[in-house]
Amino acid sequence: MKRARRAAVWLLALVCAVALIGWNVGRFHGAEARIRTKNLDFLPSPTVARAMALGQASTAAKLRWIDSFAYFQLQLDKRDDRVSGSGSSGGFQRLYDMLIGLDPLFEPFYEHASLCTSGVLEQHHLALGYLLRGTMEKPHSTSLWRNAAAMLHAQFQYSERRPDLFDDFLKQWAEHELDPDQRQAVWIWQANLARQKFAGLAQLPQWFERLRASSPRTPMGDYIEDVVREQLARYGVNELQALADATSARRLAAPVTLGEILDPAAIQARYPQGVPEFSPVVPLPGGFATLGDPWGYPYALVDGKVVSPGWERVRYEQRLAALNHYFETRRSSGEEIPERVADLPGAGIELPPPPLGASVRLDDGRLVAEWTPPPQTPYDVRMLAQADINEQRAMLRAGPRVPPR
Amino acid sequence: MIGVIAWATCREALRSKSFILLLVIYAVAVLLSRLVGWVSSTDGHIVTTDLVFSLQSVIGVLVAVATGTALVHTEIHERTLYTVLSRPLPRWQFVVGKFVGLCLALAAGQAAMLAIGLAYLAVTGASVHGWLVLAGALTALEVLVMAAVSLCWTAMSSPLLAAVLGLATYALGHAVATLPSLMHHLQGWKADLATALASLIPNLGQFAYRSVAVHREPLALAGIGEALVYGALWIVLLVTITVGIFRRKQL
Amino acid sequence: MNAPAGDIVAFANVSFTYRGDWLQRIHALKRVDLRVPAGSSFGYLGANGAGKSTSIKLTVGLLHGHDGDIRLFGQPLGDHRLRRRIGYLPEQPYFYENLQVGEYLAYLGRLSGLSTAELPAACDRVYQLLDLGDLRARKLGSFSKGMRQRFGLAQAIVHRPDLLILDEPFSGLDPLWRARFREVLALERKRGATLFFSTHILSDVEDLCDHYAVIDHGVVLEQGRLADLMGQAPLMLTGAGAKPAGAEAKDDGTWSLHFPESERAQRLAAVHAAGGEIQRLERQRIALEDWFVARVRASHTAGKALAGSAAAGKGGES
Numbered sequence: 001m002k003r004a005r006r007a008a009v010w011l012l013a014l015v016c017a018v019a020l021i022g023w024n025v026g027r028f029h030g031a032e033a034r035i036r037t038k039n040l041d042f043l044p045s046p047t048v049a050r051a052m053a054l055g056q057a058s059t060a061a062k063l064r065w066i067d068s069f070a071y072f073q074l075q076l077d078k079r080d081d082r083v084s085g086s087g088s089s090g091g092f093q094r095l096y097d098m099l100i101g102l103d104p105l106f107e108p109f110y111e112h113a114s115l116c117t118s119g120v121l122e123q124h125h126l127a128l129g130y131l132l133r134g135t136m137e138k139p140h141s142t143s144l145w146r147n148a149a150a151m152l153h154a155q156f157q158y159s160e161r162r163p164d165l166f167d168d169f170l171k172q173w174a175e176h177e178l179d180p181d182q183r184q185a186v187w188i189w190q191a192n193l194a195r196q197k198f199a200g201l202a203q204l205p206q207w208f209e210r211l212r213a214s215s216p217r218t219p220m221g222d223y224i225e226d227v228v229r230e231q232l233a234r235y236g237v238n239e240l241q242a243l244a245d246a247t248s249a250r251r252l253a254a255p256v257t258l259g260e261i262l263d264p265a266a267i268q269a270r271y272p273q274g275v276p277e278f279s280p281v282v283p284l285p286g287g288f289a290t291l292g293d294p295w296g297y298p299y300a301l302v303d304g305k306v307v308s309p310g311w312e313r314v315r316y317e318q319r320l321a322a323l324n325h326y327f328e329t330r331r332s333s334g335e336e337i338p339e340r341v342a343d344l345p346g347a348g349i350e351l352p353p354p355p356l357g358a359s360v361r362l363d364d365g366r367l368v369a370e371w372t373p374p375p376q377t378p379y380d381v382r383m384l385a386q387a388d389i390n391e392q393r394a395m396l397r398a399g400p401r402v403p404p405r
Numbered sequence: 406m407i408g409v410i411a412w413a414t415c416r417e418a419l420r421s422k423s424f425i426l427l428l429v430i431y432a433v434a435v436l437l438s439r440l441v442g443w444v445s446s447t448d449g450h451i452v453t454t455d456l457v458f459s460l461q462s463v464i465g466v467l468v469a470v471a472t473g474t475a476l477v478h479t480e481i482h483e484r485t486l487y488t489v490l491s492r493p494l495p496r497w498q499f500v501v502g503k504f505v506g507l508c509l510a511l512a513a514g515q516a517a518m519l520a521i522g523l524a525y526l527a528v529t530g531a532s533v534h535g536w537l538v539l540a541g542a543l544t545a546l547e548v549l550v551m552a553a554v555s556l557c558w559t560a561m562s563s564p565l566l567a568a569v570l571g572l573a574t575y576a577l578g579h580a581v582a583t584l585p586s587l588m589h590h591l592q593g594w595k596a597d598l599a600t601a602l603a604s605l606i607p608n609l610g611q612f613a614y615r616s617v618a619v620h621r622e623p624l625a626l627a628g629i630g631e632a633l634v635y636g637a638l639w640i641v642l643l644v645t646i647t648v649g650i651f652r653r654k655q656l
Numbered sequence: 657m658n659a660p661a662g663d664i665v666a667f668a669n670v671s672f673t674y675r676g677d678w679l680q681r682i683h684a685l686k687r688v689d690l691r692v693p694a695g696s697s698f699g700y701l702g703a704n705g706a707g708k709s710t711s712i713k714l715t716v717g718l719l720h721g722h723d724g725d726i727r728l729f730g731q732p733l734g735d736h737r738l739r740r741r742i743g744y745l746p747e748q749p750y751f752y753e754n755l756q757v758g759e760y761l762a763y764l765g766r767l768s769g770l771s772t773a774e775l776p777a778a779c780d781r782v783y784q785l786l787d788l789g790d791l792r793a794r795k796l797g798s799f800s801k802g803m804r805q806r807f808g809l810a811q812a813i814v815h816r817p818d819l820l821i822l823d824e825p826f827s828g829l830d831p832l833w834r835a836r837f838r839e840v841l842a843l844e845r846k847r848g849a850t851l852f853f854s855t856h857i858l859s860d861v862e863d864l865c866d867h868y869a870v871i872d873h874g875v876v877l878e879q880g881r882l883a884d885l886m887g888q889a890p891l892m893l894t895g896a897g898a899k900p901a902g903a904e905a906k907d908d909g910t911w912s913l914h915f916p917e918s919e920r921a922q923r924l925a926a927v928h929a930a931g932g933e934i935q936r937l938e939r940q941r942i943a944l945e946d947w948f949v950a951r952v953r954a955s956h957t958a959g960k961a962l963a964g965s966a967a968a969g970k971g972g973e974s
Contacts, residue, residue, distance in 0.1 A: 047586050055547075055579035055609055058616030059459035062452045066444055105620040106451065215449070406767060413755065413763045420754035483750040488811055491716035491744035491821075492767040493737050655674055656718040 043094045046101020053102060061102035065109065068095055069219045075120050076223065077321040092116040093126060100133070107141055110134030111213050112220060114147060119210075119227060124155040135176070142182055143213055145173040146189060150206035201235050201278060204228070208385040216382060226314060228381040229294035233311040236280035240290065240299055240306040242270060243281070254304035261301075262288040294381065296374030300356075310378070312355040313371055319352055320360070320367045327365060337365050406494055407502040414506025418472060419513060431464045431518050435525050442529075450531035451619055457522040458615040461541060465515055465548040470571040472511070473555025476503055477647075478564045481656060490656065497648040504556055504644050508549050515545035532621060539629065540618035546636045547612035551575060553643035554607065560650040574606065582610020607639045662730060664819050664850045665692035665715055670724035672710055672874075684710040685722070686874040692819075692852050692867070697845060699865035699882075700854040701948060707874040708854035709747060712823055715852075716744050729818070740769045743817035743849075747824045749808035753797025757788055757807060760796060761814055768815035782810040785840050801828035809837065813844055820844055822853035826860055838864060858945045872952050885947075889940050890914050893923065898930040910935065 044052065053060040071091065075081060081091045096113035103109065110130050118127030131148035138144055149170060152158040158166040174186040207228050214221040243261040246269070248254050255261050267281060267288055275281055280291045280299060292298050295310025326349075327337050338347050341362050345351075354360050357372040418424055438456035442449030477500070480486035490499060519541040527533045554574050558567035581603040591599055611632045614624050667690035676682045685707050692698045702708045713719040714726060717739060726733045729741060751760055761779050770778055783789040786806045796807065805828050812820060820841070826834050841864060845851060855861060861868060861882070869879035893913045895903075900923070903911040915923050927934055 047583055051580040051583040051587070053579070054576050055462065055582075055613050056459040057613075058619065059455045062455055063441070066441065066452075103616055105617065105622060218444075409763060409766045413752070413759070416759070417752045417754050484746055484748075485750050485752055487716075487718060487746040488744065488749060488751070488764060488808070489767060490718060491739060491742060491746075492764065493740040493769055494767055495736050655721070656713065 043091070043098055046098050049098050049102055058103035058106070061099045061106065061109070064102075065099050065112075068099075071095070072116060072120070072223070073219055074325075075116070077318065077325050079120060081121055092121065096130065100130075100137075104137045107134065107138055107144060108213070110137075110144055111147060111210065114151065115210055115220065115224070118151065118155065119223075124151065127151060128156070135173075139176045140178050142177065142185075143209075145176065145186075147206070147209050147213070149173060149189070150209045154203045154206040201231060204231050204278075207231065211382060211385040225381050228385070229379065230311060230314065232278055232294045232379065232381075233308040235278055236291075236293060236299060237306050237308050237311070239270075239279050239281065243267065244301065244304065244306055246270070248304065255301060258290055258299060258301050258306075262290065264288065292374070292376040294379040296376040296378040298375070302356075309355065309357070310374065313358070313369075316352070316355055316358065316369060320369055323349070323351070324366050327367075331365065338362070339365075341367075406498045407505060410489070410494075410499060410502025411506035411509060414476075414503050415509040415513070418507060418510035423471070424468065424510065424514065427464055427468050428514060428517060431460055432521055434460050434464070435522055439525075439529055450526075450529070453529065454526055454531050454537070454619045455616070457526060458537075458540065458544065458619060461515065461518045461522055462544045462547065462615065465511070465518065465544065466551050466575055468514060469511055469548045469552040470555045470568055470575070472507060473552040474559040474564045474567040474571060476507055476556060476559065477651065478559050478567075481654075486656065496652045500556075500648045500651050501644060504553065504647075507552055507556075511548055511552055512545055515541070515548055519545075534621060536618040536621065536624055539624055540614040543612045543614050543629065543632055546632065547609055550607055550609070550612070550636050550639050550643075553640045553647075557643040557647045557650075560647045560654075575609065578607050578609035579613070581606050582608050582613070608635075611635050662694055663691045663727070664694050664696075664729060665690065665852060666725075666727040666730075667691075667711065668725040668727075670711075670714070670722050670726055672714060672719065672722040674719075684874050685714075687724070688871070688874070688876050690869055690876055690879065692850060695845075695848065695850055696867045697841075697851040697865045698853070699861035699868045700852065700871065701856065701858065701861060701868060702854070702871040703856060703952065706871045708871060709823055710874075711871070712744075712821055712852075712854060716742060716821060740815075741818040743812035743815065743820045745805075745808045745812040745820075745822045745825055747854075748801075748827065749804055751796040751799075751804065751807065754795055756793050756795055758792035760807070761788075761792075761811060764811045765814045768817075770815050778814050778816070782814050785813070785843070786810045786836075802830060802833055805829055806833065809840065813840070813849075816847065817849060819850050819852060822851065824855055825853055826855065826857060858948055870948065870951060872955055875955075877951060877955050886939075887917065890916050891920060892938055892940050893927070893934065894936040894938075895927060896933045896935060898927075898932040900927055900930055900932060914940070 049060070050057050075092070092113065096109060096116070099106075099109045100113070110133065113130035114127035117123045117130065128148065128151050131144055131151060134141065134144040135148060149166075152166060152169060158169070170186055170190055174183045177183040177186065207224060211221075211224045211228060214224050240258070240261065243263075243266055244255055246266045247261045247263060250263075250266070262281065264287070267275070271279070271281075275283060280293075281288050282291060290299055293308040293310045295308075295313065297309035297313075300307045300309060331337060338344055338349075339362060341351065341360055344362075351360065351367070354369060358369050360367055360369050362368075435457050438453050438460065439449075441456055442453035477486075480489075480503075486499070490496065519538065522541070523533050523537065526537075551571065551574075555567060555571040558570040558574070561567070562570065584599065584603045588596055588599065614629070614632075617624060667688045670685055670688045670690075671683065672685040673681050673683050688707070688711065690711065700708050700711070710719065714722055714733075715728065717733065717736065720733075728738050731738060755763070758779070761782070762775050765775050765778055766772070779792075780789075783792065786809060788806065788810055791803070796804070799807065805825070809822075809825065812822070822841075825841075826837060829837060841851060851864070853860075853864075865882050867880070868882050868885065870877045891914070893915070894910055895913070896910045899905060899911045900913060903913040905911050913923065913927075924934070924937075
């Protein structure tokens with residue numbers, strides 16, 4: 001009897017444990033990946049933050065930094081850098097000043113501060129300031145010197161406007177390198193930079209630097225990958241559009257398919273030195289073909305205009321994110337949001353028409369777009385960033401391509 | 406006699422369930438710290454190393470405050486010291502012996518934490534170097550100073566109040582480390598008062614070399630020497646005050 | 657070690673006051689005079705809160721700051737080395753839970769001044785006396801109340817002290833171990849130790865003590881030899897024939913007469929003179945518990961009467 005009672009108690013405990021663990025696991029199973037966005041709520045001065053960190057300043061800085069990724073996500077949509085409550089601007093600046101104050105030796109703070117202020121807000125002078133501050137705190141950091149040099153070159157055109165000062169800067173960088181090989185690498189870097197002067201891709205080397213410094217499958221890493229894809233897509237669209245315009249001028253009629261614009265003579269005229277490495281046009285035996293866009297969708301020609309469907313998709317997602325943010329603001333002030341997409345115009349909300357092959361639905365008060373999956377594999381931009389120029393060229397040309405039609 | 410009491414105290418502390426449990430909690434937290442490293446977008450090993458060393462400091466201080474405040478009070482409350490102090494033993498030897506025993510136990514705990522933390526970092530591929538060991542040793546010294554602080558508070562008040570005061574001292578001890586850079590906000594007698602008050606509190610920033618060591622930056626050896634002397638002086642002062650109070654205590 | 661002649665513990669006009677809550681002051685001992693003769697077994701009797709433990713704590717140095725003079729082995733308190741000769745068992749003793757019996761005994765033995773060479777033999781002696789040999793590897797946290805008491809006595813006698821101070825030594829013991837404790841204490845006494853123990857179990861006093869003191873509300877009401885106290889018990893004379901005045905007649909034709917020791921000769925002479933036959937003369941046994949209760953109550957009554965008369969006096973003055 002006693003044994004049976006004891007067994008019953010253990011059984012009850014087991015059942016409860018299984019139920020509770022199952023309950024918890026259920027929260028993870030089938031959960032939709034939702035990007036966390038939030039505002040910055042507490043940004044004391046670096047000195048006060050250090051006093052409040054109870055001796056764990058560097059750890060507190062890392063935890064606050066990880067938490068602030070959500071603000072980065074929010075700013076990708078809003079891009080106003082306004083902190084809630086006070087409404088004052090300069091959220092990134094205050095955040096990174098605090099973080100650097102707590103742990104001035106952590107390189108990623110300088111790199112991310114530069115990314116947020118330059119990449120998101122396009123305040124390049126602030127970004128350069130963070131990188132230079134980083135080189136003072138960590139004078140032997142190759143990554144910070146290289147990022148600063150790339151920014152001087154890409155955003156401030158120092159290599160062209162003030163080559164003497166740019167050379168001085170590179171000399172300083174070389175002097176701070178401890179390893180002779182690394183010292184030599186400064187000048188190799190400069191030589192590579194000179195070769196990478198593609199029209200419309202001036203900032204690509206800098207973004208490659210940032211990509212190399214970031215980790216895959218993280219908010220920052222994903223963001224930088226998307227920026228690289230956008231730059232490649234913009235360049236691809238521009239190049240194809242130039243070829244389409246040339247075809248149109250030659251035929252006196254707009255081309256209807258991309259196959260029509262891949263005329264060898266026109267391509268030879270556009271690229272007398274040979275097809276550049278990041279061009280969407282690739283030579284084939286007996287002709288040319290186009291690559292897919294960086295997201296794996298084939299470039300398309302719509303009413304004479306070249307379109308990158310992947311890029312269109314990214315831009316549409318950004319508009320939906322801004323609308324969702326607007327919905328949340330309205331909801332927090334007590335206003336109701338329609339439950340069906342069809343009711344949105346009645347509520348005074350204009351939904352931009354979805355790109356070809358996409359549909360939009362309202363799910364739990366949030367606009368969600370559904371896309372046809374890309375027919376090709378998206379570019380592995382991380383591998384592109386790691387490769388040298390010849391490898392980059394080979395990688396792109398070995399990828400999927402669209403034969404002329 | 407001090408050695409006899411210290412050895413018994415150390416053995417008793419090392420075998421106590423709470424001590425072993427906190428070590429286990431530390432080990433589990435260290436294992437989980439890698440998760441935070443993964444979540445960070447870059448340099449996850451530095452984030453993990455930072456967390457591992459913070460855990461050593463925070464859990465070490467919690468153990469020091471908990472055991473330091475319970476040390477004398479439990480002896481009185483449980484009357485275990487009746488059979489000790491009725492023997493030919495001056496009270497100062499009892500206090501010093503208990504504190505030395507506590508220090509031995511805490512040092513053993515800190516050494517175990519450091520070994521676990523460094524082994525875990527090495528296994529996960531993070532950089533492990535001598536500066537980290539030195540920074541860990543300075544964290545252990547900070548923990549010993551906190552044990553002396555807690556012992557002193559418990560001689561003056563109840564254990565709960567002593568624990569609160571101990572943790573407050575820890576917070577203030579780190580706050581005063583940054584106080585000099587805030588002093589420009591104060592002038593005249595306010596600045597003098599703030600300086601005077603801050604001077605009465607142990608500056609625990611003197612032992613915080615963790616954030617430098619995790620970046621593989623060399624530590625200033627002169628600063629480490631200063632920290633050793635500074636910590637030793639605080640320990641001597643606080644234990645002396647405790648002895649003075651305990652000698653007058655009615656049991 | 658041999659106990660010295662004279663008083664081992666001597667309190668002369670000792671008062672002790674401690675602080676209660678806030679500004680309240682509690683007078684735990686009031687002008688106490690107490691003498692524990694060398695080689696004696698001294699029972700210190702008193703109700704809960706009477707002042708027994710305070711006296712003992714002052715003796716072993718756990719409390720200090722008393723008025724009056726306390727001498728230990730003829731010397732004033734203050735030199736901690738005097739405690740080398742004391743063995744102390746506190747009331748309901750507690751010990752570190754995670755130390756083993758062997759470790760703890762060695763620890764306390766070392767604190768009492770035993771050298772590492774002397775320890776094994778000293779520990780073996782008490783293991784044998786208190787049957788702790790098989791438990792030496794057990795942690796004290798797993799001990800029952802009675803087992804803790806056994807260890808408490810072991811640690812008190814491990815260094816063969818001249819004075820054994822035991823605060824309620826028999827509490828928590830079953831009858832078998834009560835008897836064993838008595839045997840151990842008898843052996844300690846035989847060795848030359850003086851026993852000074854507090855209790856409110858009066859049968860223990862009758863069995864073990866030759867001296868006693870009664871304390872109530874911080875005042876020692878009475879102290880002396882137990883034999884003298886017992887000698888104050890009335891006599892009972894049983895006789896036949898002529899019945900003296902005040903005698904009680906029995907059914908078998910005999911009678912009995914109760915009178916104090918001081919009237920012995922006079923009463924016997926009176927029976928002879930009346931032609932009575934003396935069959936038996938015996939001393940009645942004092943019920944120590946009844947005596948103790950009566951003694952303490954008498955003290956309370958006297959105290960109240962004194963307070964009443966003082967109040968009346970004050971009222972008359974006003």
